[in-house]
Amino acid sequence: MLPVALLWDVEQKVKLYREQAVVLRTVRLGEADRIVSLLTFGRGKVRAVAKGIRKTTSRVGGRLEPMSHVALQCWAGRELDVVTQVEVIDHFRLVREDLGGLSQALSMLEVSDQVAQEGQPCPQLYSMLVRALKTLASSSSPLVAPAYFWKVLALEGSLPVLDACATCGKPEEGSTTLVAFDMVQGGALCRSCRQGLAVSPDALKLVRRILNGDLSAVLAESPGPAGAEMARLAGYALEAHLDRRLKTLHYGYSLGTGASPSPACPQASL
Numbered sequence: 650m651l652p653v654a655l656l657w658d659v660e661q662k663v664k665l666y667r668e669q670a671v672v673l674r675t676v677r678l679g680e681a682d683r684i685v686s687l688l689t690f691g692r693g694k695v696r697a698v699a700k701g702i703r704k705t706t707s708r709v710g711g712r713l714e715p716m717s718h719v720a721l722q723c724w725a726g727r728e729l730d731v732v733t734q735v736e737v738i739d740h741f742r743l744v745r746e747d748l749g750g751l752s753q754a755l756s757m758l759e760v761s762d763q764v765a766q767e768g769q770p771c772p773q774l775y776s777m778l779v780r781a782l783k784t785l786a787s788s789s790s791p792l793v794a795p796a797y798f799w800k801v802l803a804l805e806g807s808l809p810v811l812d813a814c815a816t817c818g819k820p821e822e823g824s825t826t827l828v829a830f831d832m833v834q835g836g837a838l839c840r841s842c843r844q845g846l847a848v849s850p851d852a853l854k855l856v857r858r859i860l861n862g863d864l865s866a867v868l869a870e871s872p873g874p875a876g877a878e879m880a881r882l883a884g885y886a887l888e889a890h891l892d893r894r895l896k897t898l899h900y901g902y903s904l905g906t907g908a909s910p911s912p913a914c915p916q917a918s919l
């Protein structure tokens with residue numbers, strides 16, 4: 650039988666774990682602490698207490714801002730874990746200093762927070778978010794977040810029909826063009842079945858390119874009206890999937906394409 654001191658030591662090691670994570674959001678807890686929501690590589694969404702984080706002398710505080718990519722050590726508590734060490738992998742300073750980039754990053758964090766589940770590892774979502782934040786740091790395109798939304802829908806197994814009419818099944822070819830989009834009907838719709846949002850062939854083409862491995866080329870192009878339309882469609886499709894409004898899409902979210910900030914789901918005139 651192990652000595653009591655050694656048993657205690659073993660127990661502490663089991664409760665301590667290391668993870669890499671992106672900080673999704675933080676909320677105040679009492680005078681000096683915060684609860685930090687993290688999207689981790691191996692544990693899905695984790696909520697942990699960062700003690701003393703709001704004190705001006707806190708060395709941890711600046712490391713656990715939303716969007717920060719961190720390596721941390723936590724102690725697994727019964728209800729909430731406790732952050733014991735933090736190292737910053739990437740603070741994404743350039744994204745924070747750019748209003749357009751910041752808006753896109755905040756919407757990606759909100760979507761990730763909605764999709765990720767506590768206790769359900771989803772390393773693909775974690776990797777996608779880290780990649781998307783890195784892309785934001787190097788691209789000025791306003792289509793990074795919308796592209797992320799489509800990829801999240803694909804990861805969730807909830808992609809709408811995009812290359813045929815979701816109602817009658819006619820593929821987009823010859824005289825059949827897809828002119829509308831409705832998530833209740835399951836995706837794009839032909840002229841005969843149209844309802845929901847009006848949609849242009851160019852916007853649907855952009856969505857298909859993003860999902861078929863042509864994202865880099867899409868982001869390198871000037872987005873134009875089709876890009877703005879595709880972005881609104883992405884917000885609408887994701888909100889329909891989540892069955893809730895995304896705060897970050899309706900507050901100061903600008904596409905930077907000449908389009909004014911608008912609801913993700915404008916009513917189409919068909």
Ligand SMILES: [Zn+2]
Pocket residue numbers: 814815816817818819838839840841842
């Ligand atoms: Zn149809």
